[in-house]
Amino acid sequence: MSATSDTPPVDTGDVPRPPTRRTQAKAARRAELLTAAARQMAERGFAGVRLEDIGRAVGVSGPAMYRHFSSKTELLDEMLVDISQRLYDGGAEVVDRGGPPSETLLALIGFHIDVLVTKPDLIVVQDRDLSSMTPEANHRVRLLQRRYVERWVDVVIAIYEQEGRTLDRAEARVRVHATFGLLNSSPRLPAYDEAQLRRLLTAMALAALGCRV
Structure with a gap:
């Protein structure tokens, strides 16, 4: 028996292939379109934006837009499902680290503010245009x-x-929703020093939640 016959075949079926340049370019353009859509929809609302307007902002012609998104609603669905998933995943990661509840809460508030600061347009659109999504995507976002x-x-x-205090779950939910209302309104505020904004929003969130940390 030869030495080579004892060598088991190498299974490469599960090895992912690196993305091609074309695939990378298409993904980058799709991300540009989502960013442009968020900016325009935050400024003018879902109804006030056309798919062609979004494409024009990044140099994509009207017909070429349909190679990326079949409709404005499909674009909105992807945008809002993505930001909702990002919020949940980030929040779950913070909580799952463990640690004292007070530190966890401050980390949750800080994480949420990070998203507000880096993705303000998405927060505005999410807060305002959920009703324009398809029912399936709307259900996913709300979940x-x-x-x-x-x-x-x-x-x-x-x-x-x-x-040593008591708080029933229903009231806790009301307090959390009120906190999100306070935080999510910040992208609509006039320009403000970021460090001061973070301190102010953190203090407001803690007050709304009734937590002393």
Whole structure:
């Protein structure tokens, strides 16, 4: 028997192929279109923006837009499902690290503010244009939002219990939703020093939640 016959064949079927330049270029252009769409929809609303307007902002002709998105609604769906998934995943990661509830809450607030600061247009569109999504995408977004809220609720209740106070889950949800309302309104505010804005929003969030940390 030869030496080579004892060598098992190498299975390369599960090895992912690196993306081609064309695939990378298409993904980059798609990301540009999503960013342009968020900016325009934040400024003018979903109804006030055409697919052609979005394409023009990044140098894509009207017909070429349909190679990326079949409709403006498809674009909105992807945009809002993505930001909702990002919020939930980020919040879950913060909570799953463990640690004292007070530190976890501050980290959750900081994470949410990070998203507000870096993706203000998406937050505005998410807050205003959910009703323009397809029913399936709308359901997905609302499910992710509820799960994100529950992560916060668990932490807030833990802080109350640690302090010897009681807070039922229904009231905790109201407080968390009110906090999101405060935080998510910040992209519409006039320009403000970021460090001061972060301190102010953190203090407002803690006050709305009734937490002393």
